[in-house]
Amino acid sequence: xxxxxxxxxxxxxxxxxxxxxxxxxxxxxxxxxxxxxxxxxxxxxxxxxxxxxxxxxxxxxxxxxxxxxxxxxxxxxxxxxxxxxxxxxxxxxxxxxxxxxxxxxxxxxxxxxxxxxxxxxxxxxxxxxxxxxxxxxxxxxxxxxxxxxxxxxxxxxxxxxxxxxxxxxxxxxxxxxxxxxxxxxxxxxxxxxxxxxxxxxxxxxxxxxxxxxxxxxxxxxxxxxxxxxxxxxxxxxxxxxxxxxxxxxxxxxxxxxxxxxxxxxxxxxxxxxxxxxxxxxxxxxxxxxxxxxxxxxxxxxxxxxxxxxxxxxxxxxxxxxxxx
Amino acid sequence: xxxxxxxxxxxxxxxxxxxxxxxxxxxxxxxxxxxxxxxxxxxxxxxxxxxxxxxxxxxxxxxxxxxxxxxxxxxxxxxxxxxxxxxxxxxxxxxxxxxxxxxxxxxxxxxxxxxxxxxxxxxxxxxxxxxxxxxxxxxxxxxxxxxxxxxxxxxxxxxxxxxxxxxxxxxxxxxxxxxxxxxxxxxxxxxxxxxxxxxxxxxxxxxxxxxxxxxxxxxxxxxxxxxxxxxxxxxxxxxxxxxxxxxxxxxxxxxxxxxxxxxxxxxxxxxxxxxxxxxxxxxxxxxxxxxxxxxxxxxxxxxxxxxxxxxxxxxxxxxxxxxxxxx
Numbered sequence: 225x226x227x228x229x230x231x232x233x234x235x236x237x238x239x240x241x242x243x244x245x246x247x248x249x250x251x252x253x254x255x256x257x258x259x260x261x262x263x264x265x266x267x268x269x270x271x272x273x274x275x276x277x278x279x280x281x282x283x284x285x286x287x288x289x290x291x292x293x294x295x296x297x298x299x300x301x302x303x304x305x306x307x308x309x310x311x312x313x314x315x316x317x318x319x320x321x322x323x324x325x326x327x328x329x330x331x332x333x334x335x336x337x338x339x340x341x342x343x344x345x346x347x348x349x350x351x352x353x354x355x356x357x358x359x360x361x362x363x364x365x366x367x368x369x370x371x372x373x374x375x376x377x378x379x380x381x382x383x384x385x386x387x388x389x390x391x392x393x394x395x396x397x398x399x400x401x402x403x404x405x406x407x408x409x410x411x412x413x414x415x416x417x418x419x420x421x422x423x424x425x426x427x428x429x430x431x432x433x434x435x436x437x438x439x440x441x442x443x444x445x446x447x448x449x450x451x452x453x454x455x456x457x458x459x460x461x462x463x464x465x466x467x468x469x470x471x472x473x474x475x476x477x478x479x480x481x482x483x484x485x486x487x488x489x490x491x492x493x494x495x496x497x498x499x500x501x502x503x504x505x506x507x508x509x510x511x512x513x514x515x516x517x518x519x520x521x522x523x524x525x526x527x528x529x530x531x532x533x534x535x536x537x538x539x540x541x542x543x544x545x546x547x548x
Numbered sequence: 549x550x551x552x553x554x555x556x557x558x559x560x561x562x563x564x565x566x567x568x569x570x571x572x573x574x575x576x577x578x579x580x581x582x583x584x585x586x587x588x589x590x591x592x593x594x595x596x597x598x599x600x601x602x603x604x605x606x607x608x609x610x611x612x613x614x615x616x617x618x619x620x621x622x623x624x625x626x627x628x629x630x631x632x633x634x635x636x637x638x639x640x641x642x643x644x645x646x647x648x649x650x651x652x653x654x655x656x657x658x659x660x661x662x663x664x665x666x667x668x669x670x671x672x673x674x675x676x677x678x679x680x681x682x683x684x685x686x687x688x689x690x691x692x693x694x695x696x697x698x699x700x701x702x703x704x705x706x707x708x709x710x711x712x713x714x715x716x717x718x719x720x721x722x723x724x725x726x727x728x729x730x731x732x733x734x735x736x737x738x739x740x741x742x743x744x745x746x747x748x749x750x751x752x753x754x755x756x757x758x759x760x761x762x763x764x765x766x767x768x769x770x771x772x773x774x775x776x777x778x779x780x781x782x783x784x785x786x787x788x789x790x791x792x793x794x795x796x797x798x799x800x801x802x803x804x805x806x807x808x809x810x811x812x813x814x815x816x817x818x819x820x821x822x823x824x825x826x827x828x829x830x831x832x833x834x835x836x837x838x839x840x841x842x843x844x845x846x847x848x849x850x851x852x853x854x855x856x857x858x859x860x861x862x863x864x865x866x867x868x869x870x871x872x873x874x875x
Contacts, residue, residue: 233754241747341585346769346792355777453742454773457766458583462741497751500730512703512731 228369232377234494239382240452242490243389244269244444244461248468249475249482250396251440257400257477258433259413259539263319264304266465267326268438272297272445274330277344277456278337280352280449289352289450294442300326301438302431309430312543323465331458347454354383354451385447392440397479409433413537416544426544441465474527476534488526492519575600575813576609576631578622580638581736582765583612589765589786589805593637593660596809604817619644627652633816635809636660639706640736645669656821658812660805661706667823672808675829676706677713678862679801680761681869682837682855683783684717686799687759688725689851690781695726697752699745699771701764702738703731709872710763710785710801716869720858728752732767742770749774749782759783759798772797781846790842798846800838807833831863 252262275296280289331342359380365372475482642662700707745767761783762768775782784800828834861867
């Protein structure tokens with residue numbers, strides 16, 4: 225009984241931790257499938273986290289915050305696309321430059337506007353943040369262990385963005401595999417000159433793809449600063465953009481396997497949180513350092529042993545130059 | 549002709565300056581990672597420096613470390629530019645202080661939370677275990693489930709010291725209390741990850757804890773937020789953090805870094821500054837638990853009586869709190 229509740233809580237934590245990863249990984253999927261390396265995920269997320277926290281604090285509305293987060297994500301994506309697509313710049317360098325720029329710019333602007341040492345003001349519960357939504361009859365269902373508690377603790381009680389992220393996975397799969405835009409997007413990442421020969425603009429498609437990734441990163445950043453916590457703090461993405469990129473590769477650039485990879489990473493993270501200081505049978509208490517390294521060790525093992533070869537889109541990282 | 553007259557005027561004014569010691573006194577302070585607005589440890593140091601400025605009218609130089617390579621550079625620069633005393637906040641500054649203090653034997657250094665054994669360095673440490681003990685007592689007294697939590701920042705002896713005092717305090721009140729302990733990480737990034745802090749707090753709440761104490765700098769902001777969101781209690785650290793979530797913060801383990809900084813500046817100005825080690829605990833008002841209008845609703849008079857009794861016993865030596873020793 226006790227174990228059953230613990231497992232449900234562990235899975236609920238997995239969902240919370242996976243949400244920003246999943247959004248960023250889907251963002252990366254659109255960008256990379258079009259042939260643009262998505263190293264700027266971290267920066268776009270961080271910029272959006274700052275913008276949404278700042279706007280939510282000033283306006284008092286989480287929805288305006290979300291809007292500002294998405295707008296900032298798109299603006300940064302536009303900048304990235306301008307450097308990588310229009311000017312055919314090195315995509316790795318441009319992505320890293322974006323990350324470094326935002327890492328400095330966010331706290332600097334926060335310091336100038338709010339004078340709180342690079343943080344935004346603490347957001348209040350009602351209206352300024354996306355809070356947990358309790359599904360109907362959750363309280364009643366909680367009394368029935370199975371499947372009631374599964375419903376009340378695991379499915380109910382997350383915030384809006386978590387549910388949004390869950391919906392975005394099938395939606396992304398549908399866009400990618402069932403629409404004309406998706407077909408062209410995949411083609412432009414594999415063989416841009418063929419797309420060009422068919423009379424479709426490579427530049428336009430890649431801009432669209434990078435902008436979509438900006439929107440998704442905007443949502444991810446908003447999740448971090450207005451839903452998971454209550455305000456922007458320096459470097460609050462803490463490498464999640466890079467981890468999302470790893471999940472994307474792990475998921476072989478496909479929506480559902482990527483979801484699986486994000487859930488796995490999040491699960492190890494949630495597990496690591498709960499294993500600390502717990503006296504396990506046979507092994508005893510595992511040192512903190514080992515537990516904290518566990519998600520990374522697991523990642524390396526899985527990437528090395530179980531995934532098989534992950535083949536990236538063939539035109540990734542190659543700027544497309546129309547023949548003269 | 550004109551230039552020599554000018555020079556004479558300059559010389560006179562210069563000597564006038566040297567005659568008034570107040571204008572000659574140049575204090576400086578170097579903050580650690582987290583920055584001076586972390587609402588916790590560094591901010592407390594900043595409050596002390598600001599108070600000195602307000603009381604004496606003497607400005608001070610300050611610097612916020614953002615990467616490890618800056619420490620020695622900035623300290624050497626401050627020393628070269630004629631600072632009278634440099635206060636280094638945080639244990640990570642120890643090696644930089646040691647090297648720079650050797651180079652500039654005439655400059656006074658005060659380091660907080662570490663020991664540097666040099667004739668021109670004053671080392672100020674706190675008995676954090678004593679305030680943590682009181683907070684552990686408060687947690688166990690306030691807990692309805694008999695389970696309380698601790699969330700540390702970086703896994704270092706200093707934070708283990710907090711944890712040990714907390715556990716002892718909780719067990720002093722309720723020998724059967726269960727204490728969950730989590731560390732956020734093993735790098736300085738662990739001081740600034742509120743999302744992780746909130747997740748750790750939620751995991752402890754999931755296991756039944758209803759009071760959680762953080763010693764994690766800015767990461768603690770997330771811990772306290774999670775407690776507020778869940779309608780449970782948290783305990784603040786270093787600065788008095790009761791005001792952050794009135795009614796949800798049970799108390800704070802206050803560490804008077806502000807007093808230490810203020811005193812170092814004042815002593816250096818008055819010429820009574822002495823090098824060597826200084827350890828401040830409950831008896832010296834270096835650490836304490838907080839009680840104000842923000843936590844009056846949650847920290848009941850009955851709890852306060854027990855805490856004050858234990859406080860008096862620790863001060864008188866009747867009650868011993870063990871100190872964490874790193875192996």
